[in-house]
Amino acid sequence: MMQEFDLIQRSRRLRGNPVLRELVRETRVSPSALIYPLFIREGQRVREPIPSLEGQYRYSPDTLLWELETLEKAGVTRVLLFGIPQEKDACGSSAWQENGVIQTALREAKQRFPQFFYITDVCLCEYTEHGHCGIPCGGTVDNDATLPLLAKTALSHAQAGADMVAPSDMMDGRIGFLRRELDAGGFSSLPILSYTAKYASCFYGPFREAAGSAPAFGDRRSYQMDYHNRREAVKKAGQDIAQGADLLMVKPALPYLDIVSDLAAAFPLPVLAYQVSGEYAMIQAAAKNGWIDREAAICETAVSIFRAGAGGLITYFAPELAGYMREGRIG
Ligand code: PBG
Numbered sequence: 001m002m003q004e005f006d007l008i009q010r011s012r013r014l015r016g017n018p019v020l021r022e023l024v025r026e027t028r029v030s031p032s033a034l035i036y037p038l039f040i041r042e043g044q045r046v047r048e049p050i051p052s053l054e055g056q057y058r059y060s061p062d063t064l065l066w067e068l069e070t071l072e073k074a075g076v077t078r079v080l081l082f083g084i085p086q087e088k089d090a091c092g093s094s095a096w097q098e099n100g101v102i103q104t105a106l107r108e109a110k111q112r113f114p115q116f117f118y119i120t121d122v123c124l125c126e127y128t129e130h131g132h133c134g135i136p137c138g139g140t141v142d143n144d145a146t147l148p149l150l151a152k153t154a155l156s157h158a159q160a161g162a163d164m165v166a167p168s169d170m171m172d173g174r175i176g177f178l179r180r181e182l183d184a185g186g187f188s189s190l191p192i193l194s195y196t197a198k199y200a201s202c203f204y205g206p207f208r209e210a211a212g213s214a215p216a217f218g219d220r221r222s223y224q225m226d227y228h229n230r231r232e233a234v235k236k237a238g239q240d241i242a243q244g245a246d247l248l249m250v251k252p253a254l255p256y257l258d259i260v261s262d263l264a265a266a267f268p269l270p271v272l273a274y275q276v277s278g279e280y281a282m283i284q285a286a287a288k289n290g291w292i293d294r295e296a297a298i299c300e301t302a303v304s305i306f307r308a309g310a311g312g313l314i315t316y317f318a319p320e321l322a323g324y325m326r327e328g329r330i331g
Contacts, residue, residue, distance in 0.1 A: 027307040028331060031075040031322035035119065035272070035314040039210055040064055040105045041084040052206035053277055054284050056316055058084060061105035068113045074319040075326060078117040080166065081105065084211055085127055091135055092127030096152040103160035110161035119193060120157040122150055122167040122178070125213040132215050133169040133223060140222040143171045150174055151181035158187040166193040166249070170223040176243035191246035193272065197233035197259050200224035203252045203278030210277065233259045234266050241267060250310070252276040254301055257308040264309025273310040275301065280316040299330040 014024050039050065039058045046060040047067075059067055071077065083102035085094040094100050102120055110118065124146070125133045134146030146169065154165045165182075167174050175194050182190050200221040208214040225232060237248050248267065250260045251274035264271045283301070287294030298317045305313055315321065324330050 022331070025331075027303055029303060029306050029325055030331075031318075031325050032078075033306070033312045034076055034318040034322055035078045035080050035312060036071060036076050036318035037080045037082060037314060037316060038064065038067065039082050039084055040101055042086045042101050050206075050210040052209040053280060053316065054288075056210065056280075058210070059105075061101070061108050064105050064109055065112050068109060068116060071319060072113070072116070075322040076318045077115060078119070080119045080121060080314055082121045082211055083126055088127055088129040090129060091149060092124035095124055095127040096149070096156040098156060098159075100156070103156055106157065106160040106162060117163045118161065119164045119166050120154075120162045122154045122157065122165050123169045124149060124153070125169075125215070126211045130216045131208075131213050132218075133220065134171055139218055141171070143173070143223075146171050147174055147177040151177045154178045154192075155181050155185045155187070158182055158185065158190050162190070164191045164193055164247075166195060168195040168198060168251075170195065170198055170220075170225070173243070175240050175245045179244035192244060193247040193249055194240040194245035195251055195274075196237045196240045196245065196248040197250045197256070197263065198224055199227045199252065199256065201227065201252050201255075201276070201278070203255070203276045206277035206281045227255075230258060230262065234262055237263050237267055237269075241269065245269070247272060249274060249314075252279055253305045253310070253313070253315075254279055257304065260305065260308040260310050264311070270311040271309060272312040272314060273305045273308075275305065275313060275315040275317070277316070283317075295324065295329070299324055303330055 015021055041058045043060040044062055047063045048058040050056045081102055085101050087094050106118060123133050125131055130136055132141050134141040150169055157165055167178060175192060178192055247270045248263055249272045250256050253273035253275040260273050283297045286292040302321055
């Protein structure tokens, strides 16, 4: 029976031992492609656990410095900062204050750890009492009235030392608006990472608890993307690039690998993916129940995202992943 069978190609020849398997890997990962999100709140000596994101904390500017020291040892030196202010109001005015929570933390962190790369999230939802990403208007958000506020926020981050700004609000025209404001303020070399394809997703749930930014009314579907749409992400990326975006982001990551793949193929810009809070929480919860192998799930999801075409990954697993990479468990 087997003699009749002329098996010329045998894929298993390349799978026989680990040294060979590693040689022929198509996807290689490195800690230099990881970005770690951090939540900064006001106060001193605070390192507050976030219940919905077990293992993640809210840091005050001083304890952030301790965390940076730990991160550096883990080999993660790129961070994405989110601010949680004490005071919220209707238009999110604490987002652009010189002594705001992000601005203060950034100045201190930059001084102590200049070797880090600091990206700041530019959005108003953590700063507004209604939790929307801009100025509310008739049950939705007023696009054009929000743009100057985002631009002011981005400029204040730049002035406090941000190395890159990342607008996550999803207002139309924000990249161009930010670019002009940054250029006029003397920051023409500061790159913009656009949350280009940010979908209206249930997977942001734990983040909203962490940042206290759940919308008080309605939802974000009038400004974040509809998850039924794929080609729209390509359209949106074209618009962002025309307005001056330097990097593109897809968010969430795992349910949107088609989008990562499309953008990476269509545009010669770096494409980053954000493995968001709900993706993190799912792995944490399943692992805690013994239903999934935690380390395996962390490694497999990360590699899948890179394999789809991401050039970088924003993930709450970054320090742990960097460890697995160093130990050669993935690579
Ligand atoms: C702010 C913002 C959100 C996330 C990143 N920036 C929340 C949202 O849009 O509701 C989510 C990140 C995560 O879930 O880990 N607009």
